[in-house]
Amino acid sequence: MGAEERIPETKFAKLGNDRIAYQIVGDGPIDLLWVAGIGDPLDARWEYGPWASFLWRLASFSRLIMMDRRGMGASDPVPLDALPSWEEFVDDALAVLDAAGSDQTVLLASNDAAATAILFAATRPERTRSLILFNPAINFLTPEDQMMLDEGRAIYASLEENWGTEVGAALAVPEQSDDPAAMRFVAKNMRISCSPRQAGAYMRQNAAVDIHHVLPSVSIPVLLLHRQGTSHYNPIETSRHLADQIPGVCLVMVPGYGLNIYAKPYAQILDHIEAFVTGASPEANKDRALATILFTDFVGSTEQASALGDRRWKALLESHDAVARTVIDQHGGRLVRSTRSTGDGVVATFDGPGRAIRCAAALRDALIPLNITIRAGLHTGEVELRGDDIGGIAVHLAARVLEQAGANELLTSSAVPLLVAGSGIEFEDRGEHELKGISGAVRLFAVED
Numbered sequence: 001m002g003a004e005e006r007i008p009e010t011k012f013a014k015l016g017n018d019r020i021a022y023q024i025v026g027d028g029p030i031d032l033l034w035v036a037g038i039g040d041p042l043d044a045r046w047e048y049g050p051w052a053s054f055l056w057r058l059a060s061f062s063r064l065i066m067m068d069r070r071g072m073g074a075s076d077p078v079p080l081d082a083l084p085s086w087e088e089f090v091d092d093a094l095a096v097l098d099a100a101g102s103d104q105t106v107l108l109a110s111n112d113a114a115a116t117a118i119l120f121a122a123t124r125p126e127r128t129r130s131l132i133l134f135n136p137a138i139n140f141l142t143p144e145d146q147m148m149l150d151e152g153r154a155i156y157a158s159l160e161e162n163w164g165t166e167v168g169a170a171l172a173v174p175e176q177s178d179d180p181a182a183m184r185f186v187a188k189n190m191r192i193s194c195s196p197r198q199a200g201a202y203m204r205q206n207a208a209v210d211i212h213h214v215l216p217s218v219s220i221p222v223l224l225l226h227r228q229g230t231s232h233y234n235p236i237e238t239s240r241h242l243a244d245q246i247p248g249v250c251l252v253m254v255p256g257y258g259l260n261i262y263a264k265p266y267a268q269i270l271d272h273i274e275a276f277v278t279g280a281s282p283e284a285n286k287d288r289a290l291a292t293i294l295f296t297d298f299v300g301s302t303e304q305a306s307a308l309g310d311r312r313w314k315a316l317l318e319s320h321d322a323v324a325r326t327v328i329d330q331h332g333g334r335l336v337r338s339t340r341s342t343g344d345g346v347v348a349t350f351d352g353p354g355r356a357i358r359c360a361a362a363l364r365d366a367l368i369p370l371n372i373t374i375r376a377g378l379h380t381g382e383v384e385l386r387g388d389d390i391g392g393i394a395v396h397l398a399a400r401v402l403e404q405a406g407a408n409e410l411l412t413s414s415a416v417p418l419l420v421a422g423s424g425i426e427f428e429d430r431g432e433h434e435l436k437g438i439s440g441a442v443r444l445f446a447v448e449d
Contacts, residue, residue, distance in 0.1 A: 007046045010074060013067075013099035015091060021074035022067040022096045026059030030129070030277055031102040034058070034066045035093060035120075037111035037137075037259075038202055039172065041073030041192045042066045048185045054262040057270050058108075061278050065105070067096045069116070071202070072193050080201050085423045086209060087352025089116040090123065097127065106277050110134040110261050111234060112206045122217040122290035122382075123351045130221040132273060134261050136242060137234040138211065160200035164191040175229070175258035186260075208421035215245035217290040217382040222249040223276045225269055229257025291349040292356040292380045292416070293390070293398035294333070296324070296363065298344035299373040299407045316370065317344065323366050331359035336390055345374065345402075349390060353380050353416045354423050357447055360410045377402025379413040397442070400435035404444060414443040
């Protein structure tokens with residue numbers, strides 16, 4: 001069988017009106033989902049010998065699933081002013097896994113795709129067997145590393161200016177700049193992946209997202225591979241910070257320099273990945289998961305109940321509940337319970353804060369015709385899964401945030417703005433507050449209309 005005949009077919013998973021390109025190669029007993037970074041479209045990989053050899057080795061011990069995120073490669077394009085958020089990239093991965101018939105997978109991600117993989121593992125532990133990160137590029141640096149980060153931003157600006165050219169390729173992977181074939185391949189990949197303006201917008205968005213609040217919620221085995229050579233794009237300090245924050249992570253230094261996982265030498269990288277994928281049978285902690293918790297409350301409910309009388313008040317509450325269920329479902333959330341015992345609102349959870357914020361705003365507007373005014377509080381953190389209910393400090397914190405909100409207001413904890421950076425959602429800093437039952441002051445933010 002010739003090499004061209006062995007190249008896997010590109011298929012498309014559907015997510016609403018969008019289509020997400022993916023390929024499957026190999027028939028190993030364990031699924032391995034490769035979440036690629038920017039400038040690495042799946043259709044071009046098979047044209048370059050070192051990359052194709054690397055992928056065939058992965059497929060020799062796994063069922064390798066590869067995808068282009070929305071806005072990249074063969075997947076549907078997106079507007080420059082409405083790039084998918086991290087939670088929407090997680091949706092892309094879920095859609096591909098569902099289309100591929102994968103119930104549980106090992107996640108493999110490199111460079112800027114590491115944040116998507118980490119967030120997938122934290123929010124979907126039941127779908128994640130384990131996690132492998134290579135040279136992660138994440139905004140998680142200490143003040144001492146700020147100079148390196150500033151230098152990296154200058155390089156990113158130059159990379160955007162030269163995106164899709166061999167000059168840009170040399171900036172991206174300087175360790176391969178003396179290889180003309182590699183430079184032509186990398187430059188072509190850039191052009192196939194996305195436009196220069198989109199690359200710049202995406203890199204700025206990725207640099208703005210801060211996921212350090214999420215890291216302790218990763219409850220699965222993690223292999224963290226980092227090349228020994230330093231890089232302005234993803235310095236070793238980033239991996240060390242990740243290793244300190246993610247429970248049970250195994251940090252391994254491997255030879256070489258640069259961004260591309262398939263750049264030689266890569267034998268040790270493949271050996272570590274194969275041993276990790278085939279040598280462990282981990283069980284995710286299915287009793288805990290990262291979630292965004294939304295609390296709402298009916299403003300002035302006591303006065304309105306007194307004015308309406310029991311029968312009409314009961315009917316109004318039933319209408320409120322029906323609207324809430326519909327709006328929460330439309331935004332991909334899960335209605336956990338009503339708060340009848342403590343108020344007249346609801347508790348709901350979401351995979352990401354962006355859709356939780358949009359849900360709260362939509363619910364507020366949908367209740368106006370019923371003459372119902374609400375307030376809302378929101379926090380992202382690790383929750384305990386107690387059957388259909390949830391518990392844990394994150395739930396208590398979200399409830400306390402709600403108590404500080406005024407009519408028609410959505411307040412969030414400080415964890416939320418960091419996770420939706422670049423989404424277009426704006427916040428007003430409301431300062432630090434002492435919240436009942438919560439240790440230490442908590443900074444709150446109001447979502448601006």
